[in-house]
Amino acid sequence: MIYQLASGLTVALKRLLTNPTLMLLNLTVSCDLAIVGGFTFFVAKYVEIQYAVTAATASIVIGGINLPGTVFSNILSSFCIKKFDLNQFGLGKMMAFFSFCSFLFAIPLLFMGCSNPAIAGVTTHYNSSFSQGSLPNLNNSCNCNCACPDNVYKPVCGSDGITYSSACHAGCTDVWREGMENVDELGLSNNDTIYIRCRCIATNDHWETTDEGGIGTEGPCDWTCKKLLQFALVVAIITVFSSMKPNPGTMLMLRCVDSCDRALAIAFCGVVMRVLGFFPAPIYFGAMISNTCLIRQESCSREGACLVYDLERYRYSFIGLFLGLKLLAAVLSTCTYYSINPDRLEKNKSETLPMEPLKENKRSKSP
Incomplete structure (x- = not known):
């Protein structure tokens, strides 16, 4: 029994690992999760230091941007998928389009800052x-x-x-x-x-x-930096575009594999996305931020919190890493679109055809 389970799991994993659309989709979503695990976690601190506002103000600004944009985009993307009845190619094209839009709108963030005091x-x-x-x-x-x-x-x-x-x-x-x-x-x-x-x-x-x-x-x-409003507006637009991607990504993941492998694909993708994207992101984002410190507190011969940051270097490092992940996600989402197999599209269509209702035989009435 155990041997049969292990053998079946091995064969199913082999099918998933040799599915180029699924693997490229995993890498794309891993980049998006890295942005969530790195940029989203540290952006409040970035706003506080870059624009000389309190921690409470920075948290309110970021929270006020993320929540409405995420809710609105999820509803809108679900409506678009249902309204236009998108197939695998439509879902892949939707992901690639919003990935590039998100990347292009993120470029101005490099210049929305002030020089060091x-x-x-x-x-x-x-x-x-x-x-x-x-x-x-x-x-x-x-x-x-x-x-x-x-x-x-x-x-x-x-x-x-x-x-x-x-x-x-x-x-x-x-x-x-x-x-x-x-x-x-x-x-x-x-x-x-x-x-x-x-x-x-x-x-x-x-x-x-x-x-x-x-x-x-x-x-x-x-010392003040009066560019917080511009930053907030651009981040709000990026949030809308980025939040349009999870729904088509999930639908594409389910449609690019065989119906018998969908449950395993969900579990497999969840592990890969977190291992490659969500978990390591705070480490390299934090290390990059730490390298921009100019004066660091020291206690008992141990380094403590950073007292003064190089704001220009901080901005170019933090936003530059964010832009790099955005660009990588856009390229991978384009590769995902071109990797979609037309044969699988026809197979999924045949699997989802509506079943004809069974015709009930009419009983003949006895004379």
């Missing part, structure tokens, strides 16, 4: 005439005697409009105290922690205090 020694050089080497480099002649730790980020906004990693890195030697001067004249709040005699901060006419340097306030300088 000015952070001395991290994204821009200190205001110094001396050669400072490559970035990031937090050490400079203006703070060389301060012994500032590298893996600390307590930002200070300088009077020159540049953010410094900490008051130490800004070369500040004192804190503003009551009675020293009226802070209202400088346009600052009495509640702000104000650092003075900061040798790394260039002085100007408005905030100049002494000849020893400028002043700084606790917290980063104001």
Whole structure:
């Protein structure tokens, strides 16, 4: 009994593995699941960092985009399949069309971002005439005697409009105290922690205090990126196109195999899609995001959370990987369409022909 089951399973698996349409369809859907497992999981963090919004705002924006678009697209794709009575070729063409549309609309995301905010020694050089080497480099002649730790980020906004990693890195030697001067004249709040005699901060006419340097306030300088609305609209369109694909993909998977293999095909495809697409995606998406970190927290000689990201590199890496998966899915869906076997189409038609109702013999009435 066990031998017969194993033998039958082996033969059925061989039929599935030698079915080019099914295997290409598996790879196509694996790319789509990789996008779900990578891009969808990390996009809220991307929005938070790239557009300088809170985590709550980023989650609301992404949730407000994904839910309506997914529901609408699933209903619309089901209606189209039923209305036009799509066969295998129609289903494959539908998948390829929406794959390329999704890829083309994703290209503008590469340019919907802003440049890095000015952070001395991290994204821009200190205001110094001396050669400072490559970035990031937090050490400079203006703070060389301060012994500032590298893996600390307590930002200070300088009077020159540049953010410094900490008051130490800004070369500040004192804190503003009551009675020293009226802070209202400088346009600052009495509640702000104000650092003075900061040798790394260039002085100007408005905030100049002494000849020893400028002043700084606790917290980063104001920086905004006003492209969140454009990003949200484009992602909403991509979500609609992407969500049009699962229904024709499922129908095509069931129709490209023999009726006796459909249950096994569903299980086989579920395993392949998750192993190749869903499970590894967060690993390489996370690794790529981690490589864009400029300043990382360190505790007990162990690396911790990232404190500052290179926004431009982050955008090109994250969206670039997303675009690569989109392009691969579009190419594979086209290959899936061209791999459809016309003979199988005729076979499926014969299997789904409606059965004629049985004619009941009329009983002759007895005289």
